[in-house]
Amino acid sequence: MKKTLFFAGIFLILSCGSDDNGDNNQFLPPSSVNYQINLNLPQFNSLKFPSNHLVDNSENGSIKGVIIYNIDNTQYAAFELSDPNHAPSSCSTQTIDGITATCNCDDGNSYNIITGQQTSGDGQFGLRRYNVRREGNILFISN
Secondary structure, rough: OOOHHHHHHHHHHHHOOOOOOOOOOOOOOOOOEEEEEEEHHHHHHHHHHHOEEEEEEEOOOOOOOOOEEEEEOEEEEEEEOOOOOOOOOOOEEEEHHHOEEEOOOOOOOOOOOOOOOEEOOOOOOOOOEEEEEEEEOOOEEEO
């Protein structure tokens, strides 16, 4: 009996899995973002100063681009530019005003680009977050 319980316990432990991604958004297709930004380059100068942001539309693996926000020179936030509550379309690319990202579709969706939380409109998803790590003057952005 002890062997049966032991093996049943092992089976249950091994059958548990983890979901590191945690992104079950049916509107945004999977993306593979993994690139670097050199803050010494002039096109990224705005990211050297706290409370500034940059919209990066380069070929970086994102869907519509990446919003990067300098919180305090040691912490950065980065999010997908495509509205997470719409399938990618001509209107789902967001525009940035201050710390607010607003969808160009007619539903009034807007999001905080520091936290990624929805601040107005309809939907169940916040912005898709990307990891940002700073080493010296290089930002590493990935998911």
